[in-house]
Amino acid sequence: MDASTRPTITQTEALALLAECFNVPADSLHADVERESIEDWDSMGALMLIAELDERFSLELTAEVSREMTRIGHVLDFLRAHGVLREGD
Amino acid sequence: MAWFFQLQEGPRLSQSNIGGFRIAGVSTCLPPLVVDNLDPALGFAPEDVRKVVAMAGVRERRVVASDVTSADLCHRAAERLMERLGWAPETVSALIFVTQTPDHFLPSTSCLLQQRLGLPDTCAAFDVGLGCSGYPYGLYIAATMLRGGGHRRVLMLHGETPSRFVSPEDQATVLLFSDAGSATALELDDDPASGGHFVLHSDGSGAEGLILRGGAFRDREPANPRHRFLEMDGAAIFNFTIKRVPALIADTLAFAGKAVADVDAFVFHQSNRFIMKHLMKKSGLPEERVPFSIEDSGNCGGPSVAVAMTRRLLTPPPGQRQLWMLLGYGVGLSWGAALVPVDERTVLLHDDGEGL
Numbered sequence: 001m002d003a004s005t006r007p008t009i010t011q012t013e014a015l016a017l018l019a020e021c022f023n024v025p026a027d028s029l030h031a032d033v034e035r036e037s038i039e040d041w042d043s044m045g046a047l048m049l050i051a052e053l054d055e056r057f058s059l060e061l062t063a064e065v066s067r068e069m070t071r072i073g074h075v076l077d078f079l080r081a082h083g084v085l086r087e088g089d
Numbered sequence: 090m091a092w093f094f095q096l097q098e099g100p101r102l103s104q105s106n107i108g109g110f111r112i113a114g115v116s117t118c119l120p121p122l123v124v125d126n127l128d129p130a131l132g133f134a135p136e137d138v139r140k141v142v143a144m145a146g147v148r149e150r151r152v153v154a155s156d157v158t159s160a161d162l163c164h165r166a167a168e169r170l171m172e173r174l175g176w177a178p179e180t181v182s183a184l185i186f187v188t189q190t191p192d193h194f195l196p197s198t199s200c201l202l203q204q205r206l207g208l209p210d211t212c213a214a215f216d217v218g219l220g221c222s223g224y225p226y227g228l229y230i231a232a233t234m235l236r237g238g239g240h241r242r243v244l245m246l247h248g249e250t251p252s253r254f255v256s257p258e259d260q261a262t263v264l265l266f267s268d269a270g271s272a273t274a275l276e277l278d279d280d281p282a283s284g285g286h287f288v289l290h291s292d293g294s295g296a297e298g299l300i301l302r303g304g305a306f307r308d309r310e311p312a313n314p315r316h317r318f319l320e321m322d323g324a325a326i327f328n329f330t331i332k333r334v335p336a337l338i339a340d341t342l343a344f345a346g347k348a349v350a351d352v353d354a355f356v357f358h359q360s361n362r363f364i365m366k367h368l369m370k371k372s373g374l375p376e377e378r379v380p381f382s383i384e385d386s387g388n389c390g391g392p393s394v395a396v397a398m399t400r401r402l403l404t405p406p407p408g409q410r411q412l413w414m415l416l417g418y419g420v421g422l423s424w425g426a427a428l429v430p431v432d433e434r435t436v437l438l439h440d441d442g443e444g445l
Contacts, residue, residue, distance in 0.1 A: 043261065044144050047327050051367050054331050063298075063324035 006057050008086040014079055017056075018072060021048040031073035049075070057084050104344045107232040108284035112429055113242075113274040114436030116170035117399040118162045119151040119267075119386060121442045126150065126264050133260045141264045146362025150267040150387040152252045157445050159190045159248030160198045162270025164205050165440055167246055170272045171206070173436055178207040182240045184214040185230055187223040187247040187391065189420070190254070191216060194305070202246065220299075221358050221419025222289075223247050223391030224271075225427040228415070229287045231275045245273045249390030254301055256318035265361065266319075267387025271395035274436075282410065285429035286345040288337060295422035298325040326419065330364055333424050334416065335372045341414060341426040349373060352428070353411035354402055358418055359383040359393035391417050399439040407433045 009017070012026075019026035023040040035041050046066045053059040059082055069075055079085040126142050126149065129135065142148060153162070163186065171178070184206070186199035199214035208214070213234075219226050227245040234240050248270035255262040278284075301319050303311030311317055338355070342348060355374050357365050362383055369379050380401035382393065389396060394415050405411045410432045418424035 040140075043323055044140055046324055047144075047363065050324060050327055051331070051363070055367070055371070060328060060332065062328060063322055066324050 006059070006083060008084055009079075010086050011076065014076060014085055015072070017052060018049070018075060021045055021052055029072055031071070031076055033072045035070045057082070059084065103289040104340070105229065105233075105287045106284070106344070107229075107236050107287065108281075109277060109279065110232050110235040110275050110285075111278035111280070111283045112228075112431060112435055113276050114170050114174050114438065115271065115273050115395050115398050116166040116173075116436075116438040116440070117269060117271045117392065117396045118166040118169075118440040118442050118445070119269050119389075119396070120153040120157060120162065120445055122152045122154065124150045124152050131263075133264070137260060138264065141260060144361070144363045145265050145388075146381070146383045147265055147267070147387045149385045150252070150264075151269065151389070151442075153250050153268045154445070157250075158192050159188045159250050159268075159270055160186070160192050160202055161445060162250075162268065162442065163246040163248040163272055164202060164270075165442065165445065166270050166438075167202070167206055167244055167272035169438055169440055170274055170436065173438060174274055176242060176274065179209050181208050181242045181244055182212055183231070183234050183243040184208060184212055185217060185227055185243065185245045186214070187217040187219055187227040187245065188249060189218055189220045189390070190248070190250045206244075219391065219421070219423055220249065221360065221391050222417035222421060222423035222425050224358070224394035224417045225287060225415050225425040226289060226417065226423070228273065228275070228285065228427045228429070229289060229425070231273070232285060232287070235275060235277055240277075242274065242276045245275060247271045247273070247392045247395065249392055251319070251388070251390055254319050256315065259318065261323060262319055262321055265388050267389040269386065269389035269392040269396050271392040273395065282430060285427050286341060287425065287427050288341045288344060289425040290333070290337065291421055291423045293421065295325065295329055298322045298329060298422065299420040327364060329422055330360065330418055331367060331371065333422075334368050334418050337416065337418070337424055337426050338372045338374075338414065341428055345428050347412070347428070349375075351412060352414050353378060354413045355379050355416065356394050356397050356402070356413055357416045358391060359386065359388055359397055360419060361388065399437045402437065404435050404437055405432055409433070
């Protein structure tokens with residue numbers, strides 16, 4: 001799967017995906033939520049996110065980039081930069 | 090000269106189709122001490138432990154006593170296997186010991202095992218320093234020795250005691266790793282269907298992902314006490330695994346001219362249940378053909394491939410031949426696969442290490 005064939009999702013769907021990875025209600029997440037406030041966004045939550053992005057979008061989230069993500073908005077930025085986040089929905 | 094110039098072109102793939110040998114038997118030995126990961130006496134926060142156990146899938150680990158080594162576990166496994174196969178020691182002409190937990194830096198632990206197993210001084214013996222990928226690599230070396238001539242029977246021992254190098258404070262590794270020894274007996278076989286396909290890889294650029302920095306000759310007396318223990322970058326290793334292993338499976342199938350449906354068992358290094366399930370799904374492998382032994386045997390390094398075989402698979406019924414893909418991946422970084430036939434003659438043995 002390359003960038004041209006990669007599926008896209010809305011921000012609402014992206015937040016639902018993250019909520020599933022981090023075991024929190026989807027409506028509790030928005031771009032400004034800090035990583036440290038999400039109990040399950042630990043090393044295992046990071047693996048969950050890496051696995052989801054690989055499985056659904058064939059997108060590689062490296063360990064370095066994953067560690068630098070300190071709030072939900074950083075994940076959304078990552079998805080946007082890779083053409084996964086569909087704007088305007 | 091054409092062949093010469095052909096050899097000079099681009100990178101070669103380490104893919105080998107080696108005929109004329111068979112796996113006569115696989116034997117494993119676990120230490121008798123069983124540690125329950127949910128035991129509160131371990132001192133980790135119960136909720137953290139529950140999460141690690143749920144994800145990694147390790148409910149029980151098998152841990153050696155402080156005076157027991159990989160060589161002891163492999164010795165037990167090899168003795169039992171030779172006895173079952175009726176192999177007289179003087180018929181074995183090579184012993185390969187694959188480990189990253191040797192008895193000593195020197196001499197090679199294989200020499201000590203040659204003596205302990207009563208093998209003759211005409212037996213070649215050497216160590217191979219590989220970890221999680223060690224099983225297919227060890228088989229490959231044994232197979233090439235058999236095909237190289239002069240050998241009829243080779244023992245490939247693979248053992249690890251990671252419990253001896255994890256930091257007691259690092260719950261991510263303490264709760265994951267377990268100890269095991271294995272012995273695999275290979276011999277010449279003139280059946281045209283015998284042999285195996287091997288695909289091997291390495292990438293040292295990822296060495297930092299799983300490393301024990303101190304104690305060897307780069308840093309004999311580490312100033313940082315943490316460097317005496319294993320350091321694992323779980324996310325980096327996970328990324329390596331999901332990128333490399335599905336490609337390894339696909340390449341091995343293609344090299345052997347086989348499809349997923351032709352393979353009766355995909356025996357993974359038992360790294361972590363979450364990772365293995367992801368690999369299984371990504372490669373489209375049917376669940377019933379992927380044995381899991383991690384729940385009660387932990388991640389015991391490369392020997393976990395042998396443990397999954399002896400504890401979860403059965404010798405095929407008489408008259409049937411099966412094809413098993415044996416997959417090792419991890420520290421190095423290093424990864425490899427062996428696609429080998431097994432039949433009713435292949436002995437599978439397991440020992441729970443009583444008395445060790």
